[in-house]
Amino acid sequence: MSGGGDRPRVVLGVTGGIAVYKACELLRLFTESGHDVTVVPTAAALEFVGAPTWAALSGKPVAADVWHDVHEVPHVRIGRSADLVVVAPATADVLARAAHGLAGDLLTNTLLTAGCPIVFAPAMHTEMWEHAATQDNVATLRRRGALVLEPAEGRLTGADTGKGRFPDPAEVFAVARDVLDRSGAANLLDLSGRHVVVSAGGTREFLDPVRFLGNRSSGLQGYALARTAASRGAEVTLVAANVSLPDPAGVKVVPVQTTAELRDAVRSSAPVADAVVMAAAPADYRPTEVSGTKMKKADDGSAPVLRLAQNPDILAELAHDRPRAGLVVVGFAAETGERGRSVLDLATAKLARKGCDLLVVNDVSGGRVFGSPDNEAVVLDSAGGRTPVPRGTKSALAHVVWDRVVALLGDG
Numbered sequence: 001m002s003g004g005g006d007r008p009r010v011v012l013g014v015t016g017g018i019a020v021y022k023a024c025e026l027l028r029l030f031t032e033s034g035h036d037v038t039v040v041p042t043a044a045a046l047e048f049v050g051a052p053t054w055a056a057l058s059g060k061p062v063a064a065d066v067w068h069d070v071h072e073v074p075h076v077r078i079g080r081s082a083d084l085v086v087v088a089p090a091t092a093d094v095l096a097r098a099a100h101g102l103a104g105d106l107l108t109n110t111l112l113t114a115g116c117p118i119v120f121a122p123a124m125h126t127e128m129w130e131h132a133a134t135q136d137n138v139a140t141l142r143r144r145g146a147l148v149l150e151p152a153e154g155r156l157t158g159a160d161t162g163k164g165r166f167p168d169p170a171e172v173f174a175v176a177r178d179v180l181d182r183s184g185a186a187n188l189l190d191l192s193g194r195h196v197v198v199s200a201g202g203t204r205e206f207l208d209p210v211r212f213l214g215n216r217s218s219g220l221q222g223y224a225l226a227r228t229a230a231s232r233g234a235e236v237t238l239v240a241a242n243v244s245l246p247d248p249a250g251v252k253v254v255p256v257q258t259t260a261e262l263r264d265a266v267r268s269s270a271p272v273a274d275a276v277v278m279a280a281a282p283a284d285y286r287p288t289e290v291s292g293t294k295m296k297k298a299d300d301g302s303a304p305v306l307r308l309a310q311n312p313d314i315l316a317e318l319a320h321d322r323p324r325a326g327l328v329v330v331g332f333a334a335e336t337g338e339r340g341r342s343v344l345d346l347a348t349a350k351l352a353r354k355g356c357d358l359l360v361v362n363d364v365s366g367g368r369v370f371g372s373p374d375n376e377a378v379v380l381d382s383a384g385g386r387t388p389v390p391r392g393t394k395s396a397l398a399h400v401v402w403d404r405v406v407a408l409l410g411d412g
Helices: 018-032 051-058 074-081 092-099 106-113 126-130 132-143 169-181 220-231 259-272 314-320 343-354 394-409
Strands: 009-014 036-041 084-090 118-122 152-155 161-165 195-201 235-241 251-256 275-278 285-287 308-310 328-335 358-363 374-381 386-393
Touching (some): 009 074, 018 169, 092 106, 092 118, 126 132, 195 220, 220 394, 235 259, 251 259, 275 394, 314 328, 314 343, 328 394, 343 358, 343 374, 386 394
Parallel strands (some): 084 118, 328 358
Antiparallel strands (some): 152 161, 285 308, 374 386
């Protein structure tokens, strides 16, 4: 990296939309994690948040035009020296100017001279995002190698809601940091043009309006898989079962509760997907009867008898009856081992039984993995290969999984 010392140099381009105030939090996340940040606002951005705020948060002077400190040639120097450029929020106007190579201010000059990865986090009204001109500009930028995140859905300016909301700043930061960490990769956006489906969390099977059968899955690994796939350029659908985490930036999130809902959501998305990664933990059983009212304690101290039915095996269904030729199917297995059979023995048998292409095996003895920011695993493949992944972040494991998926997808 070209930053001073070991500090990576990040250019934060901010443009004139109401979401620009959220970029202040994004800037703080960069500076507090040790990045050397230069803020390059547009003139319109300064109408929303003034230069003193950006200067105070970044610790550097701020300019919007090419005439400030012209002897230092900032319109060339800033872009050339950057390790990463993040434009957040990115308005329809700046996307259009970037796509057409215009250079009317310092930010667009920086975009033209940057030789590093560029990430755009768009934010605008739904109609502006969906307009054919904006979509053409986004396609052009993506074709040239920029990562343009899909905007979030939710509350916009005033009472409007829809697609076009700026994602959670922490999630934009996570994607940007992921891109920066992988900036030396031969193909940074190796999932560009691919659609992947990821499931996350744990399903619930309700006994009554209050109680349910569930499990300890937090959804952290599934969310890491979705986030890292987005940072590698994929279109991502995340089917989230009872997860209370911020939506990953650039990811479409489909919330579900029960195993039946999870199955329906995955099956409806799989026919247009290139890969499905089942990181969720579906409940194996559901009650045959669900009480419409809260079950009361018996006065005599007796306990109710629950009759259970087995849920469908979503992973096995997908693997054995693939809705699309060439679909890569990845499963997860949380195992504890048993007498005479190790975790890997059980997982190898499960891989053969399920019929998936890859199986990511976690040893969860003693409650390990659940809710932890770290993970370790072994990735098994249908050809008999084993790839141990030492303890590290869940994002690191996610990248190993996507590396294997990319290899299976090939150039098709």
